[in-house]
Amino acid sequence: MSGIQKAACIGGGVIGGAWAARFLLGGIDVAMYDPHPEAERIVGEVLANAERAYGLLTMAPLPPKGKLTFVKTIEEAVAGADWIQESVPERVDLKRNVITQIDAAADPKALIGSSTSGIMPTELQRDMKHPERMFVAHPYNPVYLLPLAELVGGQKTSPETLELAKERLAPIGMKGVILKKEIEAFVGDRLLEAVWREGLWLIQDDICDTETLDDVIRYSFGMRWAQMGMFETYRIAGGEAGMRHFIAQFGPCLSWPWTKLTDVVDLTDELVEKIASQSDAQSGAYGFRELERIRDENLVGIMQTLKASNGGKGWGSGKILADFEKHLWAQGGAKKEAPDLSQPLRLIDTKVSAAWVDYNGHMTEHRYLQVFGDTSDALLRLIGVDFAYVEAGHSYYTVETHIRHLGEAKLGNRLYATLQILSTDDKRIQYFSTIRNAETDEIVATAEQLMLHVDSKAGKSVAAPAEVLAKLKPIADAHATLPVPDGVGRSVGQKK
Incomplete structure (x- = not known):
């Protein structure tokens, strides 16, 4: 490409x-x-x-x-x-x-x-x-x-x-x-102009204010449009009979005088002032760049959710994101140097963003699992278990996880994660990951995890192929000579 x-x-x-x-x-x-x-x-x-x-x-x-x-x-x-x-x-x-x-x-x-x-x-x-x-x-x-x-x-x-x-x-x-x-x-602006024109009439005629109009969009059909657009949404609305039934049922209403799409709103000074003042009341507490950042966080959340849909294949803009990430991993992975096996593998570098923190300003619990999961994924890519491998019907599934929270990660903190393999066989990889503060090197959290190689189509564990085990073996052999990390084998609630 x-x-x-x-x-x-x-x-x-x-x-x-x-x-x-x-x-x-x-x-x-x-x-x-x-x-x-x-x-x-x-x-x-x-x-x-x-x-x-x-x-x-x-x-x-x-x-x-x-x-x-x-x-x-x-x-x-x-x-x-x-x-x-x-x-x-x-x-x-x-x-x-x-x-x-x-x-x-x-x-x-x-x-x-x-x-x-x-x-x-x-x-x-x-x-x-x-x-x-x-x-x-x-x-x-x-x-x-x-x-x-x-x-x-x-x-x-x-x-x-x-x-x-x-x-x-x-x-x-x-x-x-x-x-x-x-x-x-x-296409897009023609659709937007039609909705915009009708919206202006609704404000002009005092049917609602700008906040109510936006609420109607974002709490209803806006959510549907974000992932299925218009025609696919209406196909579902037609039930099992599909689009033909939908058009037969709702087509006649197109002749009803519901809209003013053919009439142009007169943007008088009074209407402009009405819209502007309502918009100020709705969003004026936020600065322009702050609204942009809020918008971006919301869009990211929607796209990430859509990326995980359709059995992990992605849907809508999430499918585009998934394809983009495949390209990035393929491009970035090809440039990586051989890993240093004399110490735990440093696989992930990241930063605590505004979307990762809770009301205390600390990284929220599920984000720790995300970083550990990303660390596991990085190991799998290293041994050849990449997107193509997974699409072919095999993968490693995480079957056990024990996380210890030993420190705090706050907004803006730079973090990195390392992974040490503890043991392997033809089906299992047991490993220990550590998240550290990149500036102080203090341990923030650890996770002991176990992955099992599976045939995802058959839904059962199977031995990994020789080429994967061959890439895994030198890492496991080198890590077998390292000291066992503190915390391996601990149970929940165990006293220090």
């Missing part, structure tokens, strides 16, 4: 800065051009939030962060770039002028994407010398977390360009969806 080697971002606002963060955290160098006097501060704050979100999102090894360079001209920005993302304000004349400048200065083979929310690409590529490589790559905010990009070609865009763009987005965890035809506002 060919990825992006160097990116250029023209425009560093909310969307352009988030595009830059997505590229940078994917290990891609970015040249940024934005004449705004505070562009470096704005992009820096977006990148800080993105790094925080990725720390919550995944334990997979991210590549070394790309280098961000601010430049003085469009020509400097696009030099050497193979993906150029335009994210300037939403005006046809401005965007067309910028894209024409990009086209004149960029490598003729470089892809040029526009972040426009609704302008048709044919209008934007009108004056280009190489219009076949220009398209709309419309993302959703925050770009560094939400994986979708609508890929829309104009009259002169080649089909190969859209397929190549889709391919190049995948290694940075994004899903490009190619639209068959260009249309103003594309």
Whole structure:
């Protein structure tokens, strides 16, 4: 899979800065051009939030962060770039002028994407010398977390360009969806505009306030849409008869005068003030960046939950995350040096994030198990029990765990975890893991665990194959010479 080697971002606002963060955290160098006097501060704050979100999102090894360079001209920005993302304000004349400048200065083979929310690409590529490589790559905010990009070609865009763009987005965890035809506002914004317009009427007519309207969305169909969208949700609503029954049952209501979608709300000063004041009352206690961080934590939680669904195969955006992590593990694992077997294996380095702490500011109990589980997974990858191995029908299952909490892990603490093998046979691995504070080296927690090799399809324990045991043996032999860790064999409640 060919990825992006160097990116250029023209425009560093909310969307352009988030595009830059997505590229940078994917290990891609970015040249940024934005004449705004505070562009470096704005992009820096977006990148800080993105790094925080990725720390919550995944334990997979991210590549070394790309280098961000601010430049003085469009020509400097696009030099050497193979993906150029335009994210300037939403005006046809401005965007067309910028894209024409990009086209004149960029490598003729470089892809040029526009972040426009609704302008048709044919209008934007009108004056280009190489219009076949220009398209709309419309993302959703925050770009560094939400994986979708609508890929829309104009009259002169080649089909190969859209397929190549889709391919190049995948290694940075994004899903490009190619639209068959260009249309103003594309697909996502047309749906959003319809809901937005109806929402404005409900506020205008004093049916509800902004908080009530948002509650209706987030406590009901918004949750369904997050994982199944619209048509799959309605398929279920049709019962065993499916979509045909649903349409037959609810189709007639489309002719009822339920909505005002064909009428445009008059955004008078009074209505704008009503909406703004209700929004202030709803969310004004939070600062802009604080709301972004809360949003990011919520999105991470949803995506992680969806990653674990469908029997661990993932669903919706969780499937995209699972595929992204497979890519990261494959990429990161290939670069690892041979482990030092003369001491317990240092397998995990992490940091206690805001999503990991309880009301006391301490790392909550289930996060300890998560770190120990990630440590176990790291050992399994080391001996060849990776995603492909598991998908083939075999794995190691944890069957016993004894955790001791010996210290405290607080918000912001850097931690690392080591693992020492205690004993093995053809089916079992018994091991002892230790979580330490990376700054003080003090022990925070330990876990003694036992894993059993299984045939997951047959649902029973079986001997591990020779190639796995061959990778396990040198580690077990080396660790057999190490002192037995304090705490091995302890029972719950045993006195010191």
